[in-house]
Amino acid sequence: MIEAVGLTKRYGDKTAVYNLSFQVRPGAVTGFLGPNGSGKSTTMRMILGLDNPTSGQVTIGGFPYRKLPNAPRQVGALLDAKAVHGGRSARSHLLSLAQLSGIPARRVDEVLGVVGLQDVARKRSKGFSLGMGQRLGIAAALLGDPQVLLFDEPVNGLDPEGILWVRNLMKALAAEGRTVFVSSHLMSEMALTADHLIVIGRGQLLSDMSVRDFISANSADFARVRTPDTEPQLREKLTSALTEAGGHVLPEQDGGLRVTGLPLPRISDIAHDTDVRLWELSPHQASLEEAYMRMTQGAVDYRSTIDQKAGLMQPLPPGAQPPMPVPGQGQPGWYAPPSPAQGGQPFAMGQPPANPYGTPNPYGGPAGAGGIAAGPYGAPAPMTPQTPPQQPQGPAQAAPQAQGGPQAPAPGVPAVQAPAAAPAPDAAAIPATPAPAPAAASAQPSPSPDLTKPEDAR
Numbered sequence: 001m002i003e004a005v006g007l008t009k010r011y012g013d014k015t016a017v018y019n020l021s022f023q024v025r026p027g028a029v030t031g032f033l034g035p036n037g038s039g040k041s042t043t044m045r046m047i048l049g050l051d052n053p054t055s056g057q058v059t060i061g062g063f064p065y066r067k068l069p070n071a072p073r074q075v076g077a078l079l080d081a082k083a084v085h086g087g088r089s090a091r092s093h094l095l096s097l098a099q100l101s102g103i104p105a106r107r108v109d110e111v112l113g114v115v116g117l118q119d120v121a122r123k124r125s126k127g128f129s130l131g132m133g134q135r136l137g138i139a140a141a142l143l144g145d146p147q148v149l150l151f152d153e154p155v156n157g158l159d160p161e162g163i164l165w166v167r168n169l170m171k172a173l174a175a176e177g178r179t180v181f182v183s184s185h186l187m188s189e190m191a192l193t194a195d196h197l198i199v200i201g202r203g204q205l206l207s208d209m210s211v212r213d214f215i216s217a218n219s220a221d222f223a224r225v226r227t228p229d230t231e232p233q234l235r236e237k238l239t240s241a242l243t244e245a246g247g248h249v250l251p252e253q254d255g256g257l258r259v260t261g262l263p264l265p266r267i268s269d270i271a272h273d274t275d276v277r278l279w280e281l282s283p284h285q286a287s288l289e290e291a292y293m294r295m296t297q298g299a300v301d302y303r304s305t306i307d308q309k310a311g312l313m314q315p316l317p318p319g320a321q322p323p324m325p326v327p328g329q330g331q332p333g334w335y336a337p338p339s340p341a342q343g344g345q346p347f348a349m350g351q352p353p354a355n356p357y358g359t360p361n362p363y364g365g366p367a368g369a370g371g372i373a374a375g376p377y378g379a380p381a382p383m384t385p386q387t388p389p390q391q392p393q394g395p396a397q398a399a400p401q402a403q404g405g406p407q408a409p410a411p412g413v414p415a416v417q418a419p420a421a422a423p424a425p426d427a428a429a430i431p432a433t434p435a436p437a438p439a440a441a442s443a444q445p446s447p448s449p450d451l452t453k454p455e456d457a458r
């Protein structure tokens with residue numbers, strides 16, 4: 001388990017993380033969400049001993065990372081997939097990490113297979129695509145067969161097959177009882193992968209709850225109603241009647257109406273009473289993305305000026321910042337549907353607070369996003385390296401390493417793609433990684449979970 005208590009990090013007068021307390025438990029995938037610059041990477045670096053907290057503490061299994069016995073075998077991480085010496089092959093990179101941690105060389109070939117890079121194992125990583133680099137980073141994280149895994153944006157750059165593979169891998173690792181902590185900006189992916197969410201904004205904790213509770217607390221179900229496109233007056237008539245009955249009606253771009261505050265049968269009765277024919281009356285649940293936007297809107301530091309023009313948010317006075325969101329409350333002015341507290345229970349009559357992920361909803365709607373394919377480690381097809389750049393491979397090309405790449409492993413960095421030697425506090429950079437592509441392509445229920453275990457541990 002990872003436990004942070006009052007974790008705070010300041011860089012000069014910039015407070016990157018403030019008074020964060022949370023626990024990441026084993027046996028589940030915990031998503032770590034927050035807008036750009038909210039402090040996710042800083043938090044992960046502190047967990048891994050790469051940054052020192054200004055105050056507070058964070059422990060893994062009760063120990064600060066740097067005091068963990070045999071850390072590389074207990075914790076694996078992917079922080080920066082680019083932290084690899086481009087002149088080294090994928091295999092050499094992993095071998096050097098393995099040697100630093102006393103991990104047998106045969107484990108390198110195992111993880112290369114798990115991530116699907118076996119066919120390009122001897123190619124220089126500088127020719128790798130973004131997705132292949134991610135896979136290499138994931139391989140490094142798995143190297144020590146750790147019980148605790150941290151992944152910072154693991155699906156960044158992966159194609160759909162790679163994304164599915166990472167999703168299944170995360171879930172399989174958690175199903176084996178491991179602690180899996182993963183950051184991502186892809187809400188749809190988080191909705192499919194995570195069981196629990198920790199959301200931060202401007203370095204502070206905004207939410208710590210299950211995905212289902214998060215959506216339920218930050219969004220409201222709604223009904224979609226469509227009247228005949230050919231008779232716009234019917235739409236107006238129905239809008240008035242629904243509003244009069246206490247509903248909240250928002251027009252949608254395709255001419256439909258989004259209605260909250262009235263159960264579906266009531267909407268149907270009102271339409272009937274006002275002599276309005278319906279082409280559609282369907283129940284909907286807000287997505288994780290909508291719930292997330294509602295929760296974090298006030299904590300977004302970087303926003304396009306186009307957002308206001310597009311009506312995605314209410315205009316603020318020049319120079320004003322939206323207020324920090326309050327956990328469990330929506331952001332006023334945001335486009336998402338009103339929260340249950342504001343809009344009431346739209347489908348009060350037997351409405352399923354339904355499980356958005358997995359179980360079919362009682363109204364016969366889509367089953368949600370639960371359908372995950374098979375095997376945890378069923379990897380995607382083998383990768384082919386990009387055409388290697390023609391430039392010379394001299395030392396100059398290795399410059400990136402200086403930031404903590406493999407060549408100069410950061411002290412204390414574990415199984416991850418870490419740099420070798422001792423961790424350098426505040427150093428940044430963890431390993432990089434590759435992506436899978438085992439021949440077993442596709443969706444076979446993965447090979448045995450043992451694939452993630454070093455032979456000497458089986």
Ligand SMILES: Nc1ncnc2c1ncn2[C@@H]1O[C@H](COP(=O)(O)OP(=O)(O)OP(=O)(O)O)[C@@H](O)[C@H]1O
Binds near residue numbers: 016034037
């Ligand atoms: N070494 C540093 N020196 C000064 N400021 C830093 C340093 N590292 C991070 N920060 C600042 O701390 C804040 C949090 O950054 P961090 O990278 O942790 O955010 P993040 O949530 O990971 O962002 P993103 O989603 O964009 O990756 C940012 O304002 C960033 O500029």
